Amino acid sequence: MFDRKFPTRRSFMRGTAALGLSAMAASHSAGGAFAATPNRGGTLRVAKGDGATTDTLDPATYTGSFMVATSYGVHGFLTGIRPDGDIEPQLAESWEASPDARTWRFTLRRGVTFHDGKPLTPEDVVATIQYHTMEGSKSAVKTLLEDIEKVEADNDVVEFTLSTGNADFPFTFTDYHMPILPSVDGGVDWKSGNGCGPYKLIKLEPGISAKFVRNHDDWDQNRGWFEEVELLSVADPNARTSALVSGEVHATDKLDLKTAGRMGQKPGLTVHSVEGSQHYVFAMSTNTAPFDDPNVRLALKYAIDRQELVDKILFGYGAVGNDHPIGRSQRFFNTDLEQTVYDPERAKFHLKKAGLDSVSVGLTAADAGFPGSVDAATLYQASAAKCGVEIDVTRAANDGYWSDVWMKKPFSAAWWAGRPVEDAMLTTVYASGAAWNDTFWENERFNELLVSARSELDEPKRRDMYFEMQTILNGDGGAVIPVFANFVFATDSKVQTGEQLSAHFNMDGERWMERWSFA
Incomplete structure (x- = not known):
């Protein structure tokens, strides 16, 4: 038997703990209100303080923020984290749990397609889970998923049966290693970078740069405001700072904290400091x-x-x-x-x-x-x-x-x-x-x-x-x-962020690619 409620994160936590009830279905938002109306268009250039020549598009292996940002920009996830910490529906438009939190049913959003036009199906979700949990998998989230005894597709629903109850189970799918990948030939396709996120990956040079263009067919037209995004791997903090000050890039992370205060005093630059769990x-x-x-x-x-x-x-x-x-x-x-x-x-x-x-x-x-x-x-x-x-x-x-x-x-x-x-x-x-x-x-x-x-x-x-x-x-x-x-990063005056920045990861939970726009 399944119950339905529509709680906030806090009431969701209290409800699951006290009642064994975990049902979620809520309207999707773009990830936080803007101080002003976001504008479409333009090319955003961002310098990240990591990225390695060993990086690949295999989400099971993502480590640094360069690939985390890439994952959130290119791919779709069953669930997400809002800037205020609440959970939000994404590819799953709703979910519900049995009273003991052992059985979970996620209803997929209809009309979602991958970048190549392939429709999103429950079989894609099943194949993605199996990719992370299969024998020999070295996925970073294999341990998170080990309680899954069975995952089945039923029309537009994916049902998970767990070995034990898990009151936090919907949060599992917010992890950046967990994008839903297209199923192919009994497995998944991660090599092509084919996702169902707000941006299409055009080029990736590991440890150097990546380029993205807006996905005009994105299921959510209330995100992905830039026409293009260029992501640069710049390990040296002085080089990143110089690139921002000179206008070569519009944002950078991992500031040199010795100079962050002075940097924030420069006209046209904003230093953001967000307290989180880093x-x-x-x-x-x-x-x-x-x-x-x-x-x-x-x-x-x-x-x-x-x-x-x-x-x-x-x-x-x-x-x-x-x-x-x-x-x-x-x-x-x-x-x-x-x-x-x-x-x-x-x-x-x-x-x-x-x-x-x-x-x-x-x-x-x-x-x-x-x-x-x-x-x-x-x-x-x-x-x-x-x-x-x-x-x-x-x-x-x-x-x-x-x-x-x-x-x-x-x-x-x-x-x-x-x-x-x-x-x-x-x-x-x-x-x-x-x-x-x-x-x-x-x-x-x-x-x-x-x-x-x-x-x-x-x-x-x-x-x-x-x-x-x-x-x-x-x-x-x-x-x-x-x-x-704290997460400390900087943007120039051309960039408009939401009124609230996520503390989930650096740079607005690394979902800046979909949330920010030019002013």
Whole structure:
């Protein structure tokens, strides 16, 4: 039996938790009101601070924001996140769940076509899910989808049967790895870039640039305001800033925070600072000595001066972190957890518990890992030296960092934009066996709680479970998460954004391509 209601995100969460009811059907909006009427036309040029020669159009492998923006611009998704954090229907015009949240039925929007004219069908959705979940898949979202026991097409409806209830299931499909791809020959076509989003991909040169033109046949004519979009990969922050100041590009991300304040004072430029769940990480491989000892991990957590990084790396554009990835604005942020602070004596105490008087480790960083990560690693090195911890900092090349360093070196810098719900973040990065478990961490109690919390429909009980998971990560996990960083980017006066900018990812949730226009 299925019930129907039309809640906001907050009432949706309360309703699913208290009643086991998860039904959604709402009118689509363009992603936020504009300060003025958006205008059609023109070519938008954007410089992004990442992008690698190893990038491909395979959505299972997307990492940096260059490909995230490409994914949201070219493809269609079953559901989306509005700037205010509410979930919104996209290719799925409505959905409903059984009272135990184990069975979900998504009704597809009619009249949607891919860029080559092929109609969107439920079979495309089924094939896309199977692509991410098939045996041998290395998809970053395979763990998120592992509870799906069965997915079936029924006319214009796709029905999912889960092994356990999942109150957050519709949010799963907002992930940038989850565009709906055209089915072909028993699989999916990702190589052509054929999507059903607001823009068509004309050319992609990995690590260099991409070019898009407006999809005039888009099902939603209230988005995709530019006629063309050019996306440039520019790793050097000074080059990105110069390109914006000179008018070569209209927007850029990952500003040099040392100069962001002065940049915002320049006529014709606006610096945007959006608080979200983005966090910077020094990831330890817990399957490699000495990081396989939880006391060594704790020593390293007490050996970093978090406030110093907020002041000297973020220049105030952020807040201290507590070695778990849940942001202060999220529903189940653990308000009871003691803040880990810089404490040389406690660091030495844990080294002694590990049977060590001192320890020496290597730390690899590059600005591709997160902006300012090399400077942050050097500050870490200095503070750790007073704790009996010697850190040897290695600067890596930006190009190829995510393929050659991240999850390859035992201690490295990384960043995460966060996820709209706690389960998605924790499952993607910290669940045992997750493709992107960059600390290679396994904790039996954590994994039990993760599964239980996903299906728990009593909100207070669910809250307690997420609180405990954050406590476990803080004390045992392999991620040193010293800071949460605001999303800081800049636009020129020609660009008109919505009145509210999304905190889901950088640059308006990376959906700027569909939401922004020229003034």
